[in-house]
Amino acid sequence: KVDEILAEIESANASSQDELEQFRMRFISKKSVVGELFAGLKDVPNDQKKAYGMKLNEVKQAAQNKFKELIDALESSGSEGAEQHGDLSLPPAGVGLGSMHPLTYVRNQIIQIFERIGFNVSDGPEIEDDFHNFTALNFPENHPAREMQDTFFIERNPDILLRTHTSGVQVRLMTNQKPPLRSIMPGRVYRNEAISARAHCVFHQVEGIYVDKNVSFVDLKQTLYHFAKEMFGKDTKVRFRPSYFPFTEPSAEIDISCQICKGDGCQLCKYTGWVEIGGSGMVDPNVLANCDIDPEEYTGFAFGMGVERITQLKFRVNDLRLYTENDVRFLQQFKTLH
Numbered sequence: 001k002v003d004e005i006l007a008e009i010e011s012a013n014a015s016s017q018d019e020l021e022q023f024r025m026r027f028i029s030k031k032s033v034v035g036e037l038f039a040g041l042k043d044v045p046n047d048q049k050k051a052y053g054m055k056l057n058e059v060k061q062a063a064q065n066k067f068k069e070l071i072d073a074l075e076s077s078g079s080e081g082a083e084q085h086g087d088l089s090l091p092p093a094g095v096g097l098g099s100m101h102p103l104t105y106v107r108n109q110i111i112q113i114f115e116r117i118g119f120n121v122s123d124g125p126e127i128e129d130d131f132h133n134f135t136a137l138n139f140p141e142n143h144p145a146r147e148m149q150d151t152f153f154i155e156r157n158p159d160i161l162l163r164t165h166t167s168g169v170q171v172r173l174m175t176n177q178k179p180p181l182r183s184i185m186p187g188r189v190y191r192n193e194a195i196s197a198r199a200h201c202v203f204h205q206v207e208g209i210y211v212d213k214n215v216s217f218v219d220l221k222q223t224l225y226h227f228a229k230e231m232f233g234k235d236t237k238v239r240f241r242p243s244y245f246p247f248t249e250p251s252a253e254i255d256i257s258c259q260i261c262k263g264d265g266c267q268l269c270k271y272t273g274w275v276e277i278g279g280s281g282m283v284d285p286n287v288l289a290n291c292d293i294d295p296e297e298y299t300g301f302a303f304g305m306g307v308e309r310i311t312q313l314k315f316r317v318n319d320l321r322l323y324t325e326n327d328v329r330f331l332q333q334f335k336t337l338h
């Protein structure tokens with residue numbers, strides 16, 4: 001029997017901690033078969049005790065040696081496993097940090113410039129109703145100006161739409177607060193346009209409004225001059241071109257001197273040296289009245305500009321689609337922005 005146990009010990013294997021523990025229980029612990037053999041020693045006749053005892057010690061020693069061997073084998077196979085998964089003690093490979101989206105950067109810059117001259121930031125819903133997007137802004141019903149905006153209507157209800165500009169936030173602001181009001185409204189807007197390098201169905205605006213007693217066109221011009229020079233540098237020229245918007249009178253388009261060719265002529269400015277960055281004007285008295293502000297007492301100016309266009313001028317992005325494609329080769333170029 002003792003020889004059988006010895007043979008069992010010699011041939012034992014352990015490929016897991018569980019099996020190692022089983023070996024320990026069976027051959028090493030107090031209640032192991034080896035322990036039982038020792039317990040039986042007292043029943044062995046005296047003349048055989050010595051030889052039998054030596055034999056048992058041999059078995060005990062063999063069990064302990066084997067146990068050590070099994071532990072070592074298991075450990076080294078463990079480190080082989082680690083090799084398969086790479087060296088677990090190495091520091092982890094760096095996770096690439098993302099970069100700020102250029103539109104976010106430029107929007108933040110615009111906000112900072114206006115905040116420094118006393119404008120706060122207002123927000124409103126991207127899903128708008130007809131009243132805030134059109135009617136309160138003096139768009140007559142069935143007026144072609146509504147079509148100018150290529151509106152996305154939601155379902156069949158023509159009253160609910162994706163805002164085509166952030167001017168609806170101006171309406172909300174003027175109906176909820178009384179002048180003096182000085183606020184800008186950055187946000188995403190939607191128009192049903194075919195997507196190309198120069199047009200997109202979703203883009204970003206920052207609009208602004210200033211309503212108080214005696215606000216004049218001079219204030220409008222100075223504010224936008226200030227903005228252009230802060231944004232693009234002291235030498236930037238600004239020009240206003242007469243225009244039409246239902247919600248402003250008079251209205252003007254805002255052009256700045258082309259930042260790409262500096263007047264020498266390029267595709268972006270179509271060889272005119274000027275690039276349009278937005279629209280502006282004095283808030284139409286009808287709009288003030290629609291928002292319960294007395295146009296006899298208050299006047300105001302408003303403006304709106306395209307964040308994509310300003311970003312294009314700052315970073316020479318020549319295709320609007322790049323902003324939304326999330327191509328890392330594009331985004332990585334803005335790593336230094338913060």
Ligand code: PHE
Pocket residue numbers: 164165166167207245248278279280281302303304305
């Ligand atoms: N809401 C106009 C647009 O999206 C821009 C604008 C705002 C023009 C305020 C004048 C005054 O085209």
